[in-house]
Amino acid sequence: MNPRLAHFTTLRLGGECRELVTAAGAEDVAAILRHWTAQGVAWRVMGGGSNVLVADEGIPEAVVRMVAEAAECRMDDGLVCASAGTALDDLARFAAEGGWEGVGFSTGIPGTVGGGIVGNAGAFGAALGDRMERIELLTPTGERRVLGRGELTFGYRCSSLQAGRSVVLQAWFLVKQGDRGRLMADREDILALRREKHPDWRVLPTAGSFFKNLSPEVPGGRRRAAGYFLEQAGAKTMREGGARVFEKHANIVIAESGATARDVARLTTRMAAAVQAQFGFALEPEVRCWGEANSPT
């Protein structure tokens, strides 16, 4: 039997993939991808699985899962360097404990540095792309390359990496010396805020905010929260099968026991349709859908 991706996503949904390999380091990733490419096997890369909705029918590709068992962070010439598989929260903790300021916004965000770079994860108005100095990639032809910040583009929850087939191996972030005590206190505040506002994904299966926030009304203004429009459109009480909207946040979907990816797709389609009907604009999913059967919009 092939591995079920439900075991590796925070929504705890998703059918089988062709093969799944959890890779410990860059050389292991390079070797398995070379092997699959030589065999003509199509593949995908996964980090913490916290931003993907995988179809119940599964996917035909093989999956390499890049998750480090413990933080793989170090200081390198004044930059914080972390492996792609390092948890975003471990990156934030490493920096705060060392008294380094600049990546504290990633405190408590589930997922990995690799997934975070590719999707330009962020919070509190900051994002990884703003702090990234350089990254090491594995190119589609199996070559290891280092790219500087000028060679990549980042936007709101997106990056130029999403269009290619490169795999992030490690990343270096700009930091400056800060006050360790204050950074650790800020960290506790962020964790407390997240506990209050977000579901604990270890207990309630979720992928966090399902839709992207909207562009500011005026250039340079603040993004408008998709959750506000969803709440106005009545999303908070919506449910489809085992998928429901989180009672504290209209942009977050919870997959209860027995839920399917199709339930999530039906629910998020309804949510987006309600906003479209009331406000006349289309919401764009932030969560990436793997597999054909359950495209949400």
Ligand SMILES: Cc1cc2nc3c(=O)[nH]c(=O)nc-3n(C[C@H](O)[C@H](O)[C@H](O)COP(=O)(O)OP(=O)(O)OC[C@H]3O[C@@H](n4cnc5c(N)ncnc54)[C@H](O)[C@@H]3O)c2cc1C
């Ligand atoms: C409760 C909760 C709260 C959240 N809060 C936030 C938040 O505040 N801010 C925010 O931005 N996000 C948030 N998220 C979403 C999610 O945690 C982030 O998007 C995170 O960066 C995804 O990382 P991941 O490793 O889980 O990626 P995955 O879900 O595994 O993958 C996402 C995409 O990245 C690609 N990818 C993963 N690793 C690599 C790699 N090494 N190289 C190339 N491509 C790769 C995958 O192919 C996929 O397309 C939240 C999620 C949850 C569940």
